[in-house]
Amino acid sequence: MKDSSRLLSIYYTAGYPQLHSTLNIAQKLEQAGVDFLEIGFPYSDPVADGPVIQRSSEKALQNGMTLDVLFKDLKKLREHVSIPVFLMGYFNPVLQYGVENFCKACKEVGVNGAIIPDLPLYEYEELYQKIFEENEIANIFLVTPQTSEERIRKIDELSNSFIYLLSSNATTGKNLNVNDESEKYFKRIKKMDLKNPIIIGFGISNAETFDKATQYAQGAIVGTAFVRMLDESDYENKIDNFIKNIKRGN
Amino acid sequence: MSKYQVNQKGYYGPFGGAYIPEMLYPNVEELQKKYLSIIQEDNFQKEFNELLRDYVGRPSPLYYAKRLSKKYNANIFLKREDLNHTGAHKINNTIGQILLAERLGKKRIIAETGAGQHGVATATVCALKGLECVVYMGEIDIRRQAPNVARMKMMGAKVVAAQSGSKTLKDATNEALRDWINNPVDTHYIIGSVVGPHPYPDLVATFQSIISEETKKQLFEKTGNSLPDYVLACVGGGSNAAGMFYHFLDDEEVQLIAVEAAGHGVNSGESAATTALGNEGILHGSRSLLMQTKDGQVIEPYSISAGLDYPGIGPQHAWLFKSGRGKYVSVTDDEAMRAGLQLTQLEGIIPAIESSHALAHLEKMQVDKNTNIVVCLSGRGDKDLDNYMKYFGF
Numbered sequence: 048m049k050d051s052s053r054l055l056s057i058y059y060t061a062g063y064p065q066l067h068s069t070l071n072i073a074q075k076l077e078q079a080g081v082d083f084l085e086i087g088f089p090y091s092d093p094v095a096d097g098p099v100i101q102r103s104s105e106k107a108l109q110n111g112m113t114l115d116v117l118f119k120d121l122k123k124l125r126e127h128v129s130i131p132v133f134l135m136g137y138f139n140p141v142l143q144y145g146v147e148n149f150c151k152a153c154k155e156v157g158v159n160g161a162i163i164p165d166l167p168l169y170e171y172e173e174l175y176q177k178i179f180e181e182n183e184i185a186n187i188f189l190v191t192p193q194t195s196e197e198r199i200r201k202i203d204e205l206s207n208s209f210i211y212l213l214s215s216n217a218t219t220g221k222n223l224n225v226n227d228e229s230e231k232y233f234k235r236i237k238k239m240d241l242k243n244p245i246i247i248g249f250g251i252s253n254a255e256t257f258d259k260a261t262q263y264a265q266g267a268i269v270g271t272a273f274v275r276m277l278d279e280s281d282y283e284n285k286i287d288n289f290i291k292n293i294k295r296g297n
Numbered sequence: 298m299s300k301y302q303v304n305q306k307g308y309y310g311p312f313g314g315a316y317i318p319e320m321l322y323p324n325v326e327e328l329q330k331k332y333l334s335i336i337q338e339d340n341f342q343k344e345f346n347e348l349l350r351d352y353v354g355r356p357s358p359l360y361y362a363k364r365l366s367k368k369y370n371a372n373i374f375l376k377r378e379d380l381n382h383t384g385a386h387k388i389n390n391t392i393g394q395i396l397l398a399e400r401l402g403k404k405r406i407i408a409e410t411g412a413g414q415h416g417v418a419t420a421t422v423c424a425l426k427g428l429e430c431v432v433y434m435g436e437i438d439i440r441r442q443a444p445n446v447a448r449m450k451m452m453g454a455k456v457v458a459a460q461s462g463s464k465t466l467k468d469a470t471n472e473a474l475r476d477w478i479n480n481p482v483d484t485h486y487i488i489g490s491v492v493g494p495h496p497y498p499d500l501v502a503t504f505q506s507i508i509s510e511e512t513k514k515q516l517f518e519k520t521g522n523s524l525p526d527y528v529l530a531c532v533g534g535g536s537n538a539a540g541m542f543y544h545f546l547d548d549e550e551v552q553l554i555a556v557e558a559a560g561h562g563v564n565s566g567e568s569a570a571t572t573a574l575g576n577e578g579i580l581h582g583s584r585s586l587l588m589q590t591k592d593g594q595v596i597e598p599y600s601i602s603a604g605l606d607y608p609g610i611g612p613q614h615a616w617l618f619k620s621g622r623g624k625y626v627s628v629t630d631d632e633a634m635r636a637g638l639q640l641t642q643l644e645g646i647i648p649a650i651e652s653s654h655a656l657a658h659l660e661k662m663q664v665d666k667n668t669n670i671v672v673c674l675s676g677r678g679d680k681d682l683d684n685y686m687k688y689f690g691f
């Protein structure tokens with residue numbers, strides 16, 4: 048990870064809007080100044096996601112997206128895109144692919160890490176940590192306002208890339224309501240002085256929420272707002288503006 | 298502890314666990330830490346047992362079905378969960394969970410429902426306790442179980458249509474989980490079957506275990522032996538079966554038979570026969586058997602019975618299947634519907650279409666006149682009259 052603050056990451060679903068649009072979108076995002084990518088692999092039952100990302104996953108599956116297809120696309124992507132890439136998705140497709148095969152494939156195509164919300168800490172430590180580490184694939188954990196301090200310390204210990212701080216306890220696509228409570232929470236985490244960088248995600252959708260989040264964290268992730276934009280017919284020409292609008296406070 | 302029960306880590310053999318996003322962790326952890334001690338409290342037990350007796354109407358009878366027995370040349374006993382208040386076994390669980398929710402200080406209850414029986418049972422206990430209730434139900438199920446939707450609304454519950462995926466039970470469960478993520482503090486999720494992250498499978502099975510506890514005593518009174526040769530129950534997620542099997546698990550001479558819904562046939566592409574069609578995977582927070590593609594996408598199941606229309610089974614069932622302790626079979630829509638009509642005409646009991654699946658397996662068993670069989674009649678058929686009428690062209 049680049050050592051900086053105000054890092055911007057974009058989440059989007061692989062295979063959406065078209066099966067092979069992943070590479071093209073990545074290039075445009077890199078050109079627009081995005082610092083790293085979070086590419087979602089679709090699952091039929093995405094319980095942590097709101098309607099927009101649910102729909103993109105459904106469409107991606109209809110388009111024929113699978114992990115096999117994605118890894119082929121990512122191989123090509125790496126020839127053109129150099130910012131870090133993290134894969135995000137649910138555990139069942141990874142389990143069927145084989146956790147070891149998944150980590151090996153990630154390594155081979157130059158993926159930096161994985162964010163698998165429903166792979167719990169305990170199972171990760173017990174069964175999979177070794178496989179991730181052998182392949183140098185970072186496993187990114189989520190932290191929410193309800194996560195206990197003790198658990199956050201443990202997550203910090205097990206992490207070696209960044210910690211994904213949820214702006215609120217919510218599914219994706221609920222706009223962050225910046226208020227005293229969220230600021231108190233961000234401050235509390237900042238004060239913990241964790242060894243891993245903090246990146247805030249969920250509910251970050253525009254310059255205002257990006258600015259607020261990056262006051263307290265090294266960066267922030269925009270997902271739903273970007274995926275919604277991909278619905279529009281000439282989205283390719285809008286990516287640059289979308290990113291500039293978010294980063295305009297720079 | 299029985300090798301068929303959950304272990305300290307929340308697993309049944311390789312199945313179970315709590316595969317949930319961090320957003321659900323505090324709620325699930327709270328349950329994991331507190332459920333056993335709360336259930337064991339005297340005042341919990343007292344209120345639970347009183348409500349089961351005076352409100353649900355327990356014990357439910359164990360009925361010797363004479364004409365059905367004659368037809369199959371065996372001794373067939375029906376465990377009459379259909380006579381419970383609200384018409385199914387589901388209420389055993391919701392009574393237990395509402396008492397738990399109260400003791401956890403929760404103010405708002407959410408639930409998923411397939412056939413609507415669990416939704417009704419949840420709306421009922423929320424009315425009983427004056428708690429807010431939101432029930433998620435697949436759009437297709439809302440159409441095929443209209444009377445239950447009306448009952449929930451009348452009791453003051455809000456019924457929310459799940460519009461995603463197959464628009465049935467699996468998707469209703471997704472929506473309930475999303476609601477819980479978005480309401481992490483004041484809400485308790487009353488899951489309706491032995492599925493979900495640990496401790497739910499054990500929690501629900503414990504509340505349903507009253508079924509086999511009573512059966513053992515009743516069978517002893519009737520036959521002088523508390524152990525039957527066979528115990529049969531249908532399996533959607535598996536809660537009535539888990540309750541029916543519970544106190545027989547370590548009596549290895551009792552054969553446990555779980556009946557899944559084959560829909561139009563196991564290999565028709567329209568089925569919900571999880572053990573026949575599924576393999577190991579993760580859905581709704583637990584590792585179990587699951588109908589899925591080779592890429593790990595969940596396959597949309599099909600059954601004429603909304604309560605069995607689910608692509609997985611609870612982790613304990615996966616373990617009973619894998620260890621060979623239980624025998625898992627399936628019957629088709631047609632077989633179930635015929636068995637339902639047959640019970641109606643032989644015994645004057647209209648079973649829920651779910652329960653008809655268990656009954657339909659009787660036809661396929663090799664028995665003799667000394668064989669004692671208990672069938673869990675998990676629910677009554679009032680909610681299914683429309684379906685029966687259409688199917689038989691009455």
Ligand SMILES: Cc1ncc(COP(=O)(O)O)c(C=O)c1O
Nearest residue numbers: 414533534535536537604651676
């Ligand atoms: C009458 C009845 N039986 C069985 C079931 C299936 O659920 P389970 O497998 O959890 O018992 C249902 C579910 O709605 C039901 O209503």
